[in-house]
Amino acid sequence: MPSHVQDRLAAIITEIDHTGQADVLRLTVLKKWFEYHPKRLRAFGLWVAERAAARGEGAEGEAAELFATARTLLTERPxxxxxxxxxxxxxxxxxxxxFQNTVQYIRGTPVRIIRNRNLLLVEEGLALYLGQRTRPTDGYRLAADDCxxxxxxxGTNLNGPARERVAALLGFVATVEAQEGQET
Known part of the structure; x- marks a missing residue:
């Protein structure tokens, strides 16, 4: 039986299908889901990092080396x-x-310059996995950034390719909940 979170994620996919987009804030349902079982946050960070590392094809120079290292560490394990x-x-x-530690000041405010979005997702996913970020809000923010x-x-919302990413997120949630059901 699908959980409340699975139903909400499926509703987001349906909304994207019908209207072409959905508000990214609809992913806040994940905050409670992460709160309910603390191990979910680390598993989610690792899952996002793996997926982002796999999307790094075509990068050049140091970025390509970082993607290769990330793929080896995250997806090519025995x-x-x-x-x-x-x-x-x-x-x-x-x-x-x-690698992405360049800061530029815009109107007196420091802004981190991101050269590769997928490398940022790998970095943020690893931060969750390593326990450097531990709040459910951090998991929601990573899900929003990924989707x-x-x-x-x-504008910037859940539209177009976001549909497939939300569907993959739904699959992740269903898999984690099924594994938790088997453990109890």
Whole structure:
């Protein structure tokens, strides 16, 4: 039986199908879901990092090297290692943060310059996995960053390619809840 969160995510997909877009704030339902079971946040961070690392094809230079390292650590592990090594994950996280550590001041406010969005998602996902960010709001923000898409007709919201990302998120939630059901 689908959970309340699964129903809400399915409703977002239906809204995108009918209207072409949905408000990214509808993903706030994930905050309570992360709160309910604290291990979900770490698993979600790892899941997003894996997916973002897989989307890094076509990068060049240092970004390509970082994607290759991330893919090796996150997606090319032997089955005997269900989670990436802690030290390797910390090292990669530090390298990713250093790669995109340029700050520009705009009207007196520091703004971090992001050169590659998918590398940022890997970095943020690893921060959740490593426990550097532990609030349910951090998980929601990562989900919003991963799913949202810019379209000139709707702005930055859940539209276009966001539908597939929300569907993948629904699959992740269903899988985690099924695993938790088997453990109890």
């Amino acid at each position: 089955l005997s290692e269900p989670r990436p090594g802690w030290t390797a994950a910390e090292t990669l996280h530090r390298r990713l943060a250093a 949202e898409h810019y379209d000139s007709r709707y």
